[in-house]
Amino acid sequence: MQKKILGWRCGNRCAIPECRKELIIDRTENDCESIIGEMAHIKGEKQDSARYDPNMTDIERNSHQNLIILCRDHHKTIDNQPNTYTVEKLYEIKRLHESWIKESTGKRVIDITFAELNIVTKYLISNQPVPSESYVIISPRDKIKKNKLSSETERLITMGIIQVRQVTDFIDKFPDIEFGDRLKQGFVLEYNRLRNENQISGDDLFDGLFDFASGKSNDFKVRAAGLAVLVYLFEACEVFEK
Numbered sequence: 270m271q272k273k274i275l276g277w278r279c280g281n282r283c284a285i286p287e288c289r290k291e292l293i294i295d296r297t298e299n300d301c302e303s304i305i306g307e308m309a310h311i312k313g314e315k316q317d318s319a320r321y322d323p324n325m326t327d328i329e330r331n332s333h334q335n336l337i338i339l340c341r342d343h344h345k346t347i348d349n350q351p352n353t354y355t356v357e358k359l360y361e362i363k364r365l366h367e368s369w370i371k372e373s374t375g376k377r378v379i380d381i382t383f384a385e386l387n388i389v390t391k392y393l394i395s396n397q398p399v400p401s402e403s404y405v406i407i408s409p410r411d412k413i414k415k416n417k418l419s420s421e422t423e424r425l426i427t428m429g430i431i432q433v434r435q436v437t438d439f440i441d442k443f444p445d446i447e448f449g450d451r452l453k454q455g456f457v458l459e460y461n462r463l464r465n466e467n468q469i470s471g472d473d474l475f476d477g478l479f480d481f482a483s484g485k486s487n488d489f490k491v492r493a494a495g496l497a498v499l500v501y502l503f504e505a506c507e508v509f510e511k
């Protein structure tokens with residue numbers, strides 16, 4: 270979970286402001302993604318590491334607050350130049366980077382269009398016959414509480430809620446009248462698979478569905494669209510504990 274929180278906050282980009290290089294290179298036709306980012310400890314990991322602080326516990330050392338994601342070159346640079354990249358300087362770089370990512374993600378959320386929704390709904394759609402049972406609407410806020418979702422997940426849901434109307438419009442305008450139901454069913458099937466086969470719940474379950482909804486894409490817009498659809502379905506479907 271610490272790594273996931275860090276991953277979201279860093280937006281898959283190097284935190285050094287002059288760099289901000291993308292750290293995941295998209296998959297190609299023949300290969301999967303290539304990760305060129307590295308997780309660095311602000312206060313060093315081992316006794317002989319740069320910026321080591323003996324007065325902290327291992328849990329504190331490996332918490333997302335003490336980690337920063339950088340490209341390979343900058344990871345090496347900060348460790349070779351500890352007098353330039355002090356603990357204070359790195360905390361500041363991390364803080365500025367995370368707020369920059371938060372701002373740009375917020376902006377992208379507003380920008381999603383039918384084009385992105387078209388992409389993500391393809392991942393979610395089920396081609397199996399639609400059962401006749403109806404879906405009950407439950408307030409997301411109640412679900413967040415009952416499923417013990419963290420404030421980090423709640424923040425994501427709040428971001429997705431902004432776009433739910435866009436998703437509703439998209440589904441209403443779709444020529445196939447069963448589209449909305451097939452979308453819900455695809456989501457319910459994945460929810461059940463994650464829960465029963467992978468035995469996960471709460472935040473991990475939400476993360477799993479989020480990855481599924483955005484086709485594991487790293488593209489900002491596709492992820493925002495995946496989140497919007499996920500939150501729409503989260504509201505509309507009888508899933509998660511209520």
Ligand SMILES: [Zn+2]
Binds near residue numbers: 339
């Ligand atoms: Zn870099």
